[in-house]
Amino acid sequence: MVARTTDVRLAIDGGTPVRAAPWPAYDNGDAYVADDDVAAALHALRSRRYFRYDTRPHEATETGALEAALCRYFGAAHALGCASGTTALALGLLALDLPAASDVICPAFTFAATPSAIILAGHRPVLVECDDDLQLDPDDLRRKVAAGARAIVVVHMRGFAADMPAIAGIADEFGVPIVEDAVPALGVRLHGRPLGTWGRVGAFSTQSDKALNTGEGGFVLTDDATVYSRAVVYSGAYESRMARHFTDPPDLDDLSLPLFSWRMDEIRAALARAQLARLPGRLAAHRRNYDRVAAALDGRPDVAVRRPVAPGAYLGEALLLRLPDTAAACWFARALRAEGIGVRAFGDPDDVNVRAFWNWRFLFPDRAAVRAAYPASTAAVGRTVDIPLSANLTGDDCAQLVDAVDKVAAALPGRYR
Numbered sequence: 182m183v184a185r186t187t188d189v190r191l192a193i194d195g196g197t198p199v200r201a202a203p204w205p206a207y208d209n210g211d212a213y214v215a216d217d218d219v220a221a222a223l224h225a226l227r228s229r230r231y232f233r234y235d236t237r238p239h240e241a242t243e244t245g246a247l248e249a250a251l252c253r254y255f256g257a258a259h260a261l262g263c264a265s266g267t268t269a270l271a272l273g274l275l276a277l278d279l280p281a282a283s284d285v286i287c288p289a290f291t292f293a294a295t296p297s298a299i300i301l302a303g304h305r306p307v308l309v310e311c312d313d314d315l316q317l318d319p320d321d322l323r324r325k326v327a328a329g330a331r332a333i334v335v336v337h338m339r340g341f342a343a344d345m346p347a348i349a350g351i352a353d354e355f356g357v358p359i360v361e362d363a364v365p366a367l368g369v370r371l372h373g374r375p376l377g378t379w380g381r382v383g384a385f386s387t388q389s390d391k392a393l394n395t396g397e398g399g400f401v402l403t404d405d406a407t408v409y410s411r412a413v414v415y416s417g418a419y420e421s422r423m424a425r426h427f428t429d430p431p432d433l434d435d436l437s438l439p440l441f442s443w444r445m446d447e448i449r450a451a452l453a454r455a456q457l458a459r460l461p462g463r464l465a466a467h468r469r470n471y472d473r474v475a476a477a478l479d480g481r482p483d484v485a486v487r488r489p490v491a492p493g494a495y496l497g498e499a500l501l502l503r504l505p506d507t508a509a510a511c512w513f514a515r516a517l518r519a520e521g522i523g524v525r526a527f528g529d530p531d532d533v534n535v536r537a538f539w540n541w542r543f544l545f546p547d548r549a550a551v552r553a554a555y556p557a558s559t560a561a562v563g564r565t566v567d568i569p570l571s572a573n574l575t576g577d578d579c580a581q582l583v584d585a586v587d588k589v590a591a592a593l594p595g596r597y598r
Contacts, residue, residue, distance in 0.1 A: 189588065189591075191516055191519065191520075191588065191589065191592055192516075192519035192520050192521075193515065193516050193519040198519060198520045198521045199520040199521055199522070199581050199584050199585040199588060200520060200521030200522065200581045200585065201521060202521070203523075204521065204522055204523030204524075204569075205523075205571035205573055205574060205578065206390075206523050206569050206571065207389045207390040207394075207571075208389075208390075211571050211573055212389070212394060213394060213456075213463050213466075213571075213572045213573060214394060214456070215455075215456075215459060217455055217459075218452055218455040218456050218459075219452075220455075221451045221452060221454065221455035222448050222451050222452040222455075224451060225243050225447050225448045225450075225451035225452075226448060228447075230242075230447060231446055231447045231448060232446075232447065233245065233444065233445075233446075233447060233450075234418070234422045234425070238425075239425040239426060242447060242450075243447040243448075243450040243451040243454065244262045244444075244445055244446075244447060244450040245425075246450070246454055247260075247262055247400075247445075247450040247451075247453050247454040247457070248260040248261060248262055248400070250454055250457055251400060251402065251457070252402075254457060254460075255375045255377065255378055255383075255402055256375065256378065257377075257378055257383075257402040257403065257404060258403070258404040258405075258406070258409075259401075259402070259403050259404065259405075259406065259409035259426075260400055260401065260402050261400060261401040261409065261412055261413060261416060261426075262398070262399075262400045262444070262445030262449075262450055262453075263398070263399050263400060263401060263416050263443045263444060263445055264397065264398065264399065264443040264444065264445060265386060265388065265397055265398060265399045265443075266294065266362075266364035266384060266385060266386025266387075266388065266391075266399040267294040267297060267298045267301070267386075267399075268298075268301075268399060268416075268441075268443040269364075269384035269385060269386070269399040269400060269401045270294070270295065270298035270299075270302075270334065270360065270362055270364075270384040271298040271301040271302045271443075272384075272401050272412040272415055272416060272443065273360045273381075273382030273383075273384050273401055273403070273408075273412065274298065274299065274302035274304060274332065274334075274360055274382075275302045275303075275411065275412070275415050276382065276403075276407075276408040276409070276411040276412040276415065277332060277358055277360070277381065277382070277408065278411065279302075279304065279331045279332060280331065281303055281304075282303060282304060282305055283304045283305065283330075283331035283332065284304070284305050284307045284325075284328075284329055284330040284331060285299045285302075285304040285305065285306060285307065285330060285331060285332045285333075285334060286307050286308075286309055286322065286325050286326065286330045286332070286333045286334060287299060287306055287307070287308060287309070287333075287334040287336065287362075288308070288309055288311055288317050288335070288336050288338070288343075289308045289309060289310055289311050289538050289555050289558035289562070290311045290315045290336075290338055290536070290538070290558060290561070290562050291336040291338055291362070291536070291538075292336075292338075292364070292365070292535060292536055293535040293536075293540075293541050294364070295334060295336055295362055296308075296541060296544055297543075298334075298362075298384075299334065300543075300544075304331075304332075306544060307325055307330055308538060308555060308558075309321045309322045309325055310555055310557045310558050311557065311558045311561050311562070312557070312561065313503065313561055314487055314488050314490075315338065315339075315341075315487065315501070315561055315562070315565065316341075316343060316344060316490065317335070317343060317344070317348060318557065319344075319347055319348075319351065322348065322351055323351050326351060326352070326355045326357060327355065330357060331357060332357055332358050332359070332360060333348065333351075333352055333357055333358070333359050333360070333380075334359075334360045334361075334362055335348055335359055335360070335361050335362065335379075335380065336362040336364075336365070337361070337362065337363050337365055337366035337369065337376050338365055338536075339365055339487075339498075339499040339501055339567065340365050340366045340369060340467075340495050340496030340497060340498050340499055341366070341487065341489055341490070341494070341495045341496075341501075342366065342369055342370075342371040342376055342489065342490055342491065342494035342495065343490065344490045345361075345371055345376075345379040345380075346372075349379060349380075358380065358381040358382075359379065359380030359381055359382075360380055360381065360382045360383075360384065361376060361377050361378075361379060361380040361382065361383040361384065362384055363376045363377035363383050363384060363385050364384060364385055364386040364391070364399070365386075365391075365496070365498075365499075366495075366496050367385050367386070367387075367391055367392040367393060367460075367496075368392050368460055368461075368463075368464045368496065369464075369494065369495060369496045370493070370494070371490070371491055371494045372491060372494075377402050378402060378404075381403065381405055381408060382401060382402070382403045382405075382408060382412075383401070383402040383403070384399065384400075384401055385399055385400050385401075385402070386398070386399045387399055387400070387449065387453050390498075390569075392460060392463055392464065392467075392496070392498075393453045393456045393457060393460065394452075394456065395449035395450075395452045395453050395456075396449070397449070398445050398449045398453065399445070400445070406427075406431055407431060407433075409426075410423060410426075410427070410430075410431045410433050411433065411438065413426050414433065414435045414438045414440070415438055415439065415440070415441055415443070416441065416442075416443045416444050417440050417441065417442040417443060417444045418435065418444075419435050419436065419440050420435070421435065422435075423435045463572045464496070464497075466572035466573070466574075467496055467497035467498050467570065467572050468493075468496075468497045469497075470497060470570050470571075470572070470574045470578075470579055471495070471496075471497030471498075471500065471570055472497070473576075473579050474500060474570070474579050474582055474583060475500065477579075477583040478502075478583060478586055481590060483504065483505055483509070483590065483593055483594070484502050484503070484504060484513075484586065484590050484593070485502065485503040486500070486501070486502060486503075487500075487501035487502070487503065487565075497570060498569065498570055498571075498572070499567055499568065499569055499570060500567075500568040500569075500570055500582075501565055501566070501567055501568075502565070502566040502568070502586075503561075503564055503565055503566075504564045504565075504566060504593075505564065506560075506563070506564050507526075507528040507560075507563035507564055509564065509593065510526040510527075510528060510529075510563065510564045510565060510566050511526045511528065511529045511530075511531075512593075512596060513526070513566055513589055513590075513593065514526035514529060514532075514566050515529075516589040516592070516596075517566070517568075517585055517586065517589055520585040520588065520589065521581070521585070522568065522581075522582055522585045522586075523568070523569060524566055524567065524568045525566070525567050526565070526566050526567070527562045527563065527565050527566075527567060528562060528563030528564065528565070534567075536562070536567075537562055537563070538551065538555070538558065538562070539551050539552045539559065568582070
């Protein structure tokens with residue numbers, strides 16, 4: 182990575198931006214999709230068989246073959262393709278068969294889909310504070326579990342592994358199950374074990390900005406045959422179709438549960454299975470880009486790079502920077518955008534972000550009250566700047582990002598108050 186010379190005057194002050202080209206991101210056309218992936222989807226289209234429950238054996242369908250490949254990749258007993266990461270989370274919670282309207286824990290730092298999935302499953306989201314590194318606060322987690330929560334949804338937010346050994350210890354102490362929201366961290370390992378296989382259920386997404394990109398979609402992993410069978414029925418395997426998923430079907434009446442039709446279709450399954458073979462390459466590209474940028478930005482007094490819970494326990498698809506406070510983060514993000522870097526501040530009131538829990542009006546209509554109720558999380562999320570890192574970034578892209586951060590950081594003192 183070669184350093185670039187830049188106009189020291191900030192672009193927001195009329196200087197020359199570090200970068201002129203759009204910052205690579207999925208929503209402006211950046212996609213890690215190869216010709217082989219497209220060919221697999223076209224093959225499924227040309228088959229004219231788009232429904233997994235036709236006359237073919239389960240293993241001969243595109244979705245069945247994907248699920249078998251996912252089991253091999255993750256070392257899981259069962260995998261179920263579904264419509265989205267949100268439905269994967271909801272299926273996992275529904276399959277646990279918790280009492281109706283149970284308290285279910287989720288972190289304050291997560292995407293709005295996490296509490297939405299808890300609500301979709303008929304339960305009540307209970308937030309837990311996060312620390313300076315945006316990880317679940319173990320003391321607050323213990324308090325909330327002791328108060329009667331029936332399950333914990335752990336989120337590996339922005340591709341960073343949560344501290345699963347510590348969280349699992351608390352869950353085991355109180356006898357509550359864990360559902361892993363591994364939607365943002367597909368392919369990441371912690372202590373050699375894939376995220377999504379630490380809890381009773383793991384939920385994943387294959388949306389456009391995920392490590393497997395089928396536009397929309399998701400899947401569930403579990404080693405629990407009972408949980409799996411219930412998830413299969415909820416997803417839409419009715420009239421004995423559930424039996425196709427088992428060599429020895431469990432004793433479950435498939436009409437005793439509602440049918441939500443959250444299946445993954447054959448075309449998306451074909452695309453995901455083709456991409457699964459290339460997943461190690463994508464993960465390596467994310468890690469390479471992240472490591473070169475994070476190393477170059479290390480050691481700044483006012484701009485800190487988020488720390489992982491263990492070496493290598495991160496995806497690398499997002500760079501999170503911690504600024505002194507919310508005002509600094511908002512100014513920093515605006516200045517970086519002017520330099521040509523795609524970046525957002527979670528706490529920017531002029532750029533509403535659904536990763537800031539106080540913006541979830543469906544859950545918290547009083548923004549001021551919920552911010553006051555979670556002061557540590559309000560501060561930690563509010564001072565964070567989020568920069569997406571595409572797997573397709575070049576060395577020049579990474580160098581321009583570092584130069585832009587250097588340039589803006591040098592002007593940070595005194596500029597944002």
